[in-house]
Amino acid sequence: MTFAANTINVQSARLPYSTQHDYRFKDKHILSVSQFSVDDLAYVFDVAEEFRMIVRRLGVTDVLKGHVLATLFYEPSTRTSSSFIAAIQRLGGTVIPINEVRYSSVSKGESLPDTIRTLESYADVIVLRHPEKGSAALAARYARKPIINAGDGIGEHPTQALLDLFTILQERGGIDGMTVTMLGDLKYGRTVHSLARLLSMFRVKVNYISPEELRMPPELVAQLAERGIEQYEDTALEHVLPDTDVLYVTRIQQERFSDPKEYDRLKASYVITPEVMSRAKKECTLMHPLPRVGEISMDVDDDPRAAYFRQMEYGLYIRMAILALVLGKA
Amino acid sequence: MTFAANTINVQSARLPYSTQHDYRFKDKHILSVSQFSVDDLAYVFDVAEEFRMIVRRLGVTDVLKGHVLATLFYEPSTRTSSSFIAAIQRLGGTVIPINEVRYSSVSKGESLPDTIRTLESYADVIVLRHPEKGSAALAARYARKPIINAGDGIGEHPTQALLDLFTILQERGGIDGMTVTMLGDLKYGRTVHSLARLLSMFRVKVNYISPEELRMPPELVAQLAERGIEQYEDTALEHVLPDTDVLYVTRIQQERFSDPKEYDRLKASYVITPEVMSRAKKECTLMHPLPRVGEISMDVDDDPRAAYFRQMEYGLYIRMAILALVLGKA
């Protein structure tokens, strides 16, 4: 797979099956997007694409038959846990879902390392969601089985970033040369931080559109600048919309605004409506990590450029790929 | 299968395998009992009977191998969710159980259509339980995958009504000519409303026994009258018990009675005891949707006429049939 736009259509490209005996992810933890090289990404996406075709044709494979996934969620996330549960099942494996950590021995004071070591007695791989940054790395330090970070507070959520990039590739056929605009709460949004880091590995331009109070953290902007990424910040979407290839919208809570008038002023351009989309490129790809609460009008859902539900589905294939890869079965 | 009583014994009848290539339910939503014709019912029941025999003999089939069911329960129902989970598993499929909607993104304000569209990215069919009437129809409007209504508030719970009718057929060999007596809270009971609608498609007599405050809604009585169904209302079971072929008992909460003396007066005949059963027909079939809280004495459980636990089991086969049919695999 190449990441150059318009040269290869990912959806129709023949897969490089030479990657099949590549065990670079076997027994590895998946903690951060920073552990992936461009070549790694291409490899993961090739496997994800392969699983996409298998699911379309057959619904399921037996690749992970006999393998057990434990989903350990210290905070609820229906979307992410459902996606991993579907992923292991469509690979022929099974799941131990642990969603009620607040009632379990964990909440009685057991340490995360002990919980991890208990679960790895039963399961072959553990997906961890935890409110504290660094928790996945802590778990990984003690685990003999692969840990997949499914969100550690304000830290990372690497499979989300992978699926976001995979979505762009699937929808657009490439990433190089694209202008990606991120809109909304860019200060607290773990999703956009990880995606920005991933994008910095390619030849893209990135626009940050947010209220003053919710700007992209300067450290991150500096990091991308160092890598030579062209960046632009603004509070108004209209200035960049006509040149945007990918519009990535995030949730923005009214309460975040110190000045309610500021909210009212910006709202018009921050809520994506058919009217806003009428001013976007004909090929603009509209994304959102979901759940949305009003940032994108439901009237936009039928617009072929609205990719956020397909984005969910791509997440399934990315998670299938990650599970198969860390278990050495891709 | 014929619905005429005493002419064919459903349990021993050879199944009309000609129905096997009938795809009338493929990709369809199951929202209401009103979408089933008599012929549809016969078809569903044939498939359910087939699965009953398979489960008895083998425990499981591979009919839905590779298929994933999402059970989306906005209110808890151990019985219904367990039944669907067992059904998909005994068909060789797997399940994404979502029971904690109150903690999930859903409760953070996500709309039902968005949740449905997310889940259908992972699953092939969705069972929905929601406290609001019309929610299943709303979900169906947005879904590309089949939605099965497992209860929408005071609305419908079609698979419950189907299993109730299937129970009568299995226990009695037919339905035509039967006298069905419904007892208890007939005003608020979704179960008896749906069953009454289904029964109106056959040549039956229906008795409604309830306290004055909890009578069957007049609209429903009118509907059945229009279809020519003989109906009779009373507050005392004793008047109809000797002629009752099927006694369908529902939960009645003491608090529903405005006059406690009225409760005490009626209680004797509203609580089914061995003494009450001694005045019932020798062949009377005693049903209850469960859970019961005192309406049927545990002393009755060993009475061969007590069909309520078998009724649960028939529910498994009905749900297997519905899942297989909407996925085009029956």
Next chain:
Amino acid sequence: MTFAANTINVQSARLPYSTQHDYRFKDKHILSVSQFSVDDLAYVFDVAEEFRMIVRRLGVTDVLKGHVLATLFYEPSTRTSSSFIAAIQRLGGTVIPINEVRYSSVSKGESLPDTIRTLESYADVIVLRHPEKGSAALAARYARKPIINAGDGIGEHPTQALLDLFTILQERGGIDGMTVTMLGDLKYGRTVHSLARLLSMFRVKVNYISPEELRMPPELVAQLAERGIEQYEDTALEHVLPDTDVLYVTRIQQERFSDPKEYDRLKASYVITPEVMSRAKKECTLMHPLPRVGEISMDVDDDPRAAYFRQMEYGLYIRMAILALVLGKA
């Protein structure tokens, strides 16, 4: 398998496959350790050892394909429920997990017998965790399918005791002649009570080390004395540690001490540290049912004598054995 120490190494011993057609546990409930003879234990452990080797080699078997387990937990226990879920899945079966009893019809007042009879309509075997002593026996009285007691309040938790004994056998190659020291809260600890009963079937010496307030119940001491078991009680571990072959540590809550000074005084020897282990036998096996909350320092985890995480894993094989045996498929 023999229980004599040092004569047969369980881990390398060839299994007596003649046990394969032994159906002594088929359709039986597993309610208490007292239902097992020494011969029964050897049989269960042979099957568990067989499954251990299968899991190591293949991850999974199809022994229970088509079988459905219901895990009915009236109180949360991530560890126990996860272990049973992994066990049924690694046997090729599936699970209906019911963990939210507080929200279900059960909590609306349904009786345990009704819940059991409903679940056995869907499942082939039921694992029950319930806060009240005797609840498993009550459930068993009404069930047509096997009930496995996974803890009934201050009653029993037989699979825990079985896995504890299996751990000793696996780690030490035998049990006869061993000195087992139990440490911590011996008054309220269901785990040590059941284990003491099991141990009394063998030629062992048992030490009880606890604060005065939390001594082993006199009735139990009397029972073991009757069987000729040598027992010794003390408040200080140091007196018995040098002669201890198996040190079984349990959780002890500071609040249990009436005198905080007493806690501080005993704490030093009640918390297992590398320093304490330096005074233990070179072959001493250190066990804990987990979760621990400070009773064993994490610094001890890398000590090869620390067996508590392996103990968890042995639990998986014991539960696989019990499930397969009661379903007649071992």
